[in-house]
Amino acid sequence: xxxxxxxxxxxxxxxxxxxxxxxxxxxxxxxxxxxxxxxxxxxxxxxxxxxxxxxxxxxxxxxxxxxxxxxxxxxxxxxxxxxxxxxxxxxxxxxxxxxxxxxxxxxxxxxxxxxxxxxxxxxxxxxxxxxxxxxxxxxxxxxxxxxxxxxxxxxxxxxxxxxxxxxxxxxxxxxxxxxxxxxxxxxxxxxxxxxxxxxxxxxxxxxxxxxxxxxxxxxxxxxxxxxxxxxxxxxxxxxxxxxxxxxxxxxxxxxxxxxxxxxxxxxxxxxxxxxxxxxxxx
DNA sequence: CATGCCCCCTGCACGC
DNA sequence: TGCGTGCAGGGGGCAT
Numbered sequence: 001x002x003x004x005x006x007x008x009x010x011x012x013x014x015x016x017x018x019x020x021x022x023x024x025x026x027x028x029x030x031x032x033x034x035x036x037x038x039x040x041x042x043x044x045x046x047x048x049x050x051x052x053x054x055x056x057x058x059x060x061x062x063x064x065x066x067x068x069x070x071x072x073x074x075x076x077x078x079x080x081x082x083x084x085x086x087x088x089x090x091x092x093x094x095x096x097x098x099x100x101x102x103x104x105x106x107x108x109x110x111x112x113x114x115x116x117x118x119x120x121x122x123x124x125x126x127x128x129x130x131x132x133x134x135x136x137x138x139x140x141x142x143x144x145x146x147x148x149x150x151x152x153x154x155x156x157x158x159x160x161x162x163x164x165x166x167x168x169x170x171x172x173x174x175x176x177x178x179x180x181x182x183x184x185x186x187x188x189x190x191x192x193x194x195x196x197x198x199x200x201x202x203x204x205x206x207x208x209x210x211x212x213x214x215x216x217x218x219x220x221x222x223x224x225x226x227x228x229x230x231x232x233x234x235x236x237x238x239x240x241x242x243x244x245x246x247x248x249x250x251x252x253x254x255x256x257x258x259x260x261x262x263x264x265x266x267x268x269x270x271x272x273x274x275x276x277x278x279x280x281x282x
Numbered sequence: 283c284a285t286g287c288c289c290c291c292t293g294c295a296c297g298c
Numbered sequence: 299t300g301c302g303t304g305c306a307g308g309g310g311g312c313a314t
Contacts, residue, residue: 003307034290034309058308076308077292093292112291114308130309157285166309173307248307270286273305 002074004138004171005220007058010080014060015053017082018100022049023064025099029090034075034116037096044119045070045098057134057170067122071130075114081107134170138213143169145207149196152206159195160188160269169213175248176216178275182247183212187281188274189267247275255280 002010026045031037038044045064052063062070072078083105090097091109096117098106108115120128135151136143151168162168163177172180181188186195186205197204223243246256251266255277262279 006307073308075291076306110291111293112306112308114291116309155284161285164308175307271288272307 002058002078003173003176004055004058005176005217005223007055007060007074007171008221009224010074011053011055011060013082014062014080017104018050018106019053020049020051021104022101023047023098024101027097028095029097030095030113033095033110033113034073037117038119041096041117041119044068056131057137057166058173059130061125063122069120069122069125071118071120071125071128072108073116073130075110075112075116077112078108078110078115081109083107133167135165135167136169138169138171138210139217143210145204145210148206148210149204152192152196155192157192158188158269159186159190159192160274162192163209164270164272171217172213174272174274175245176213176220178248179216179245180209180212182276182281183216184208185280185282188269188276247277250275 023045024047026042028037028042031041048064048066048068050062051065052061054061054063058073060070060072060074062072064070085103086099086105087107090107093111093113094107094109095113096108100106108117116130118128118130125131136147148169152162155162155168157165159181160177163172163180164174178188184205186209195205195209197206220243247264250264253264254260255262255264257277257280260277260279262277264275265278267274267276
């Protein structure tokens with residue numbers, strides 16, 4: 001599923017192709033994604049120009065004329081495909097179709113239907129149920145060693161689970177949390193509060209997490225987002241190629257750290273796979 | 283409040 | 299060509 005870098009890549013692609021364009025026709029082919037789509041969504045989208053494309057955590061915030069916001073979450077398998085002309089027969093899992101002025105065509109495809117969409121007044125966006133409890137953006141200035149320490153103070157859950165908690169920091173998912181903890185040299189099994197250091201320390205563990213999070217996300221965004229089998233970018237396959245991970249998906253393979261002879265292990269935490277190096281990560 | 287479990291859905295890889 | 303099992307990047311609801 002798309003995590004923050006993939007959603008950012010989709011946002012940038014949509015912006016490049018759809019900003020300033022008008023939706024001349026919209027069609028909902030399946031109204032039941034994760035939940036029901038907003039009633040009359042197709043009618044409400046029709047005729048509106050797209051005036052901004054933003055992202056908050058893993059949500060696409062698509063601003064439309066008339067102070068209306070189309071809020072889209074890609075879930076596990078959601079993707080947008082663009083084509084210059086109407087491709088004809090929609091795909092089996094193309095649930096929402098848009099026709100743009102100038103002939104462009106947009107399909108929202110979601111095999112597992114874990115995606116979600118809503119239409120909200122711009123004024124009420126910040127208080128939207130899906131956005132109001134989100135923590136800071138990991139690439140923003142406000143997220144720092146100190147704010148992370150405050151968020152993790154007293155948390156008894158695992159460090160892995162804590163970083164997946166969108167209220168702690170917003171936008172990280174299973175793959176990147178594994179990669180971040182590997183780079184930060186921290187065990188995913190640690191109780192979250194144990195990385196909160198004493199004040200005044202120069203290299204606290206929270207600082208390492210913050211620094212590695214930024215590094216991993218920036219690299220992934222630069223690479224155009226990572227690609228797994230059910231993620232496709234907005235411009236077809238152009239610019240998308242498999243990303244190489246240090247630990248994710250590498251169970252039993254040798255750790256790539258210099259002089260480390262350990263093998264990557266896989267464990268299950270909160271029902272999801274965690275990959276880590278038992279030697280490098282403590 | 284915090285935490286953990288279960289579920290939504292479909293497709294694919296794997297072993298038999 | 300088959301079948302059953304486990305697994306997949308998210309998040310919300312519910313029980314404890």
